[in-house]
Amino acid sequence: xxxxxxxxxxxxxxxxxxxSAHVAISCPDARQRADAYKVLRLIxxxxxxxxxxxxxxxxxxVKLQEMGVI
Numbered sequence: 001x002x003x004x005x006x007x008x009x010x011x012x013x014x015x016x017x018x019x020s021a022h023v024a025i026s027c028p029d030a031r032q033r034a035d036a037y038k039v040l041r042l043i044x045x046x047x048x049x050x051x052x053x054x055x056x057x058x059x060x061x062v063k064l065q066e067m068g069v070i
Contacts, residue, residue: 013047 020043023036 013043016043017047 017040020036020040024033024040027033027036
């Protein structure tokens with residue numbers, strides 16, 4: 001069941017990145033291009049950040065526990 005959530009998340013973030021990149025590249029209005037680029041950076045940073053936390057979170061937690069921090 002969790003695989004479907006991960007696949008859905010990847011598809012959703014991928015489609016948002018693709019659409020904002022499309023608008024940032026092909027829109028004739030400079031202001032809309034700038035806004036789309038900001039959205040693209042935000043989605044990319046949050047998407048990759050959330051994925052890295054989800055993948056590395058348990059390992060980091062265990063390591064901190066072994067070191068006695070937590």
